[in-house]
Amino acid sequence: MASEKLLKELNDQFNFELLSGYYYMAMAAYCESEDLSGFANFFIVQAQEEYTHAMKFFDFINDMGGRVTTQAMEEPKNDYDSLVETFEVALDHEKLVTSKINKLMDLAREENNYPSISFLQWFIDEQLEEENSMETILIKLKRMDGNFQGIYMLDKELAARTLEPIE
Numbered sequence: 001m002a003s004e005k006l007l008k009e010l011n012d013q014f015n016f017e018l019l020s021g022y023y024y025m026a027m028a029a030y031c032e033s034e035d036l037s038g039f040a041n042f043f044i045v046q047a048q049e050e051y052t053h054a055m056k057f058f059d060f061i062n063d064m065g066g067r068v069t070t071q072a073m074e075e076p077k078n079d080y081d082s083l084v085e086t087f088e089v090a091l092d093h094e095k096l097v098t099s100k101i102n103k104l105m106d107l108a109r110e111e112n113n114y115p116s117i118s119f120l121q122w123f124i125d126e127q128l129e130e131e132n133s134m135e136t137i138l139i140k141l142k143r144m145d146g147n148f149q150g151i152y153m154l155d156k157e158l159a160a161r162t163l164e165p166i167e
């Protein structure tokens with residue numbers, strides 16, 4: 001079992017993971033409007049991944065005897081000036097997610113809630129990967145400085161991304 005406070009924070013994170021997926025779907029839509037279907041695919045797969053993250057929270061909250069509730073979602077940013085901007089926003093968003101996961105871990109530790117500590121460790125590791133993947137693409141795009149050939153090559157590379165099964 002977990003405290004009411006911890007269960008509430010876990011439920012907030014469940015909702016935030018869904019919101020993250022919604023953000024990435026908006027980015028996918030922008031990329032598609034720019035005829036960059038590989039970049040769009042990257043963000044669609046990212047949105048699918050966020051859904052799997054949300055479901056991990058869904059299952060865990062239920063396992064801990066909590067009650068999952070859904071919340072209203074804010075409208076994501078739909079308009080971007082450039083690919084660079086989408087990845088800047090994506091990286092900032094992942095940093096925000098990391099800070100939320102870290103706070104959850106702090107709370108789980110304060111309460112000596114070992115199942116939650118174990119559960120959240122997976123997300124701590126995952127966030128390092130998430131930030132790295134957004135940052136790597138952002139660095140590449142900045143180096144390309146709008147070079148169409150480079151963007152085209154990266155678009156082809158990102159078209160191959162598929163959803164990896166999570167344990």
Ligand SMILES: [Fe+2]
Nearest residue numbers: 017020050053
């Ligand atoms: Fe996530």
